[in-house]
Amino acid sequence: MSAFTDVTEASTTTTTVPGDAPLLAVRDLRVWFDRKRQEPLKAVDGLSYTVDAGRARAIVGESGSGKTVAARAVLGLLPGTSRIVDGEIAFGGRDLRSASPEQLRRIRGREIAMVFQNASEALNPTLTLERQLTEHLLWHRICSRKEAGQRAIQALADVGIPEPAAKLRMYPFQLSGGMRQRAMLAVATVTRPKLLIADEPTTAVDVTVQRQVLDLLQRLKDDGMAIVMITHDLGVARAFCDDVTVMYQGRQVEEGPIRQVIDNPRDAYTRRLLESTLEVGHEH
Amino acid sequence: MAGTEMATADAASSDSDAVTPESSSLPKARSQWRRAWEKYCGNKLAVVSLVICALLVVIAIFAPLIAPYGYADTNYDNHLASAFSPHHLFGTDELGRDILSRLIFSTRSALLVALASQVVAVVLSVVIGLIAGYAGGLADQVLMGITDVMFAFPAYLFTIILVTVMGQSLLAVGLAIGIASWVTMARLVRGQVLAIKVKEYVEAGRAMGAGGTTIATRYILPNTLGPILVTISFGIPAAIIAEAGLSLIGLGVAPPTPSWGGLINTGRSYILSEPHMLVAPMVLFAITVLAFSWVGDGLRDAFDLGEEG
Numbered sequence: 345m346s347a348f349t350d351v352t353e354a355s356t357t358t359t360t361v362p363g364d365a366p367l368l369a370v371r372d373l374r375v376w377f378d379r380k381r382q383e384p385l386k387a388v389d390g391l392s393y394t395v396d397a398g399r400a401r402a403i404v405g406e407s408g409s410g411k412t413v414a415a416r417a418v419l420g421l422l423p424g425t426s427r428i429v430d431g432e433i434a435f436g437g438r439d440l441r442s443a444s445p446e447q448l449r450r451i452r453g454r455e456i457a458m459v460f461q462n463a464s465e466a467l468n469p470t471l472t473l474e475r476q477l478t479e480h481l482l483w484h485r486i487c488s489r490k491e492a493g494q495r496a497i498q499a500l501a502d503v504g505i506p507e508p509a510a511k512l513r514m515y516p517f518q519l520s521g522g523m524r525q526r527a528m529l530a531v532a533t534v535t536r537p538k539l540l541i542a543d544e545p546t547t548a549v550d551v552t553v554q555r556q557v558l559d560l561l562q563r564l565k566d567d568g569m570a571i572v573m574i575t576h577d578l579g580v581a582r583a584f585c586d587d588v589t590v591m592y593q594g595r596q597v598e599e600g601p602i603r604q605v606i607d608n609p610r611d612a613y614t615r616r617l618l619e620s621t622l623e624v625g626h627e628h
Numbered sequence: 629m630a631g632t633e634m635a636t637a638d639a640a641s642s643d644s645d646a647v648t649p650e651s652s653s654l655p656k657a658r659s660q661w662r663r664a665w666e667k668y669c670g671n672k673l674a675v676v677s678l679v680i681c682a683l684l685v686v687i688a689i690f691a692p693l694i695a696p697y698g699y700a701d702t703n704y705d706n707h708l709a710s711a712f713s714p715h716h717l718f719g720t721d722e723l724g725r726d727i728l729s730r731l732i733f734s735t736r737s738a739l740l741v742a743l744a745s746q747v748v749a750v751v752l753s754v755v756i757g758l759i760a761g762y763a764g765g766l767a768d769q770v771l772m773g774i775t776d777v778m779f780a781f782p783a784y785l786f787t788i789i790l791v792t793v794m795g796q797s798l799l800a801v802g803l804a805i806g807i808a809s810w811v812t813m814a815r816l817v818r819g820q821v822l823a824i825k826v827k828e829y830v831e832a833g834r835a836m837g838a839g840g841t842t843i844a845t846r847y848i849l850p851n852t853l854g855p856i857l858v859t860i861s862f863g864i865p866a867a868i869i870a871e872a873g874l875s876l877i878g879l880g881v882a883p884p885t886p887s888w889g890g891l892i893n894t895g896r897s898y899i900l901s902e903p904h905m906l907v908a909p910m911v912l913f914a915i916t917v918l919a920f921s922w923v924g925d926g927l928r929d930a931f932d933l934g935e936e937g
Contacts, residue, residue: 419835449838452835483842
């Protein structure tokens with residue numbers, strides 16, 4: 345039950361931050377999958393974390409640890425039969441759990457955006473890049489059509505896509521994998537959201553693209569965006585994030601500033617996770 | 629809601645089209661439609677069939693201009709004229725009506741019936757399939773229940789009942805065939821929607837703040853259009869066959885409007901004395917059905933849909 349004590353310690357440390365409330369505060373979140381004639385599957389079982397503007401939190405864990413579900417719950421985009429059974433999600437002082445679907449829809453894309461792991465699948469194959477980059481600007485009435493076009497070009501340029509104006513007319517399948525990943529990032533960030541949820545943004549890409557993606561995320565963070573990065577790679581988390589939450593089988597086993605957790609892990613699972621990543625790290 | 633969003637998005641792209649310069653170093657932007665078209669053009673049989681279909685459509689549209697006589701102009705003094713007779717290339721029938729003209733007008737009948745049936749089938753099946761697949765749950769169960777009942781009911785019998793109720797005009801026959809044939813297409817649309825709605829880009833659309841209507845019409849529907857188009861291209865020959873079958877037994881388009889089934893039925897009586905009266909409509913009928921089916925085959929390959937597409 346070391347996990348439980350860690351949670352309580354973590355929440356006391358995070359609530360002692362003086363001044364403004366954090367941009368996103370998730371407290372004691374529980375997400376269950378209902379199952380027929382079986383106990384519900386507790387995908388997320390008591391997770392608490394906060395993210396402030398201009399900071400990044402990594403949610404680290406192995407496959408099936410509930411990290412993706414934990415992040416998607418914030419957007420109200422839970423899969424299938426899952427539901428939030430308990431906990432609080434406060435974003436900019438608003439309670440997202442009690443928000444109506446329409447209110448959530450207005451927040452999604454505009455204030456909270458999400459980057460998906462598999463960019464090849466996450467871009468609509470029937471829309472040009474321009475459409476995908478401008479549609480939500482128009483839905484959310486963020487700017488005029490003319491400005492949206494300019495912003496789209498800028499967003500592509502920001503993610504390091506060469507000849508952005510010409511690329512706007514292309515369809516996703518005409519781009520390379522790395523290009524798609526960056527385009528996906530441009531789609532998510534063109535609205536300048538306050539919070540970006542990045543679900544394994546560097547997993548499906550090669551090392552050079554990974555570098556570019558992390559550089560871009562760093563710039564966004566420096567501009568004041570809050571970032572929640574879901575990853576199973578502690579190396580990537582250490583390179584980029586300020587705080588880390590380690591999840592194992594739906595439970596939060598450790599939480600704290602990334603340096604502290606990596607240099608001095610308290611939980612046995614975190615130590616195991618660290619060993620498995622650092623071994624690879626030593627090879628180069 | 630979705631309508632205005634689409635309109636604004638359309639305007640957005642045309643607005644900045646002016647801004648974006650064309651770059652020569654990049655491959656030309658190709659939509660999935662363009663890609664499918666290029667693949668289609670690689671299939672010679674499909675291209676030839678498409679040309680034949682286009683020709684048939686032109687004949688159907690301009691039938692009154694092309695046909696040398698009206699389809700109901702009788703000339704009792706010159707009935708049952710042989711083929712290649714002075715004024716009648718394909719001779720005349722038992723009432724002295726020009727067979728060539730009747731063939732031309734029957735093309736129009738067939739394509740009108742096919743068009744009407746496919747419009748009805750597409751509208752019904754897209755609406756039903758999209759709602760059933762997208763909404764799921766009770767709506768899905770009810771709609772698919774209805775579809776299954778329809779599927780179990782013999783389509784031909786149902787068409788005959790509908791024609792009896794609605795009358796034997798071209799439009800009524802088309803509607804009847806359409807109403808009796810939307811079932812398979814509705815199932816196909818539902819299946820496509822089920823497959824597409826779990827794709828990550830649909831989730832991504834939601835994460836960008838798209839509403840339900842936008843997701844259904846902008847993210848899911850466009851990605852089902854390929855299979856729908858293929859189904860239509862197979863639905864056209866099926867409707868033509870259905871109409872000819874109905875006309876053959878006197879339940880199709882009412883005379884004097886010509887139809888292939890009717891012409892074939894008349895030709896049957898003169899098979900020994902005037903075989904061209906049977907052969908001509910049959911050949912034209914076969915060419916039409918084959919051409920449309922081969923176009924369907926070409927489209928299916930172009931959209932990579934495999935055998936059951």
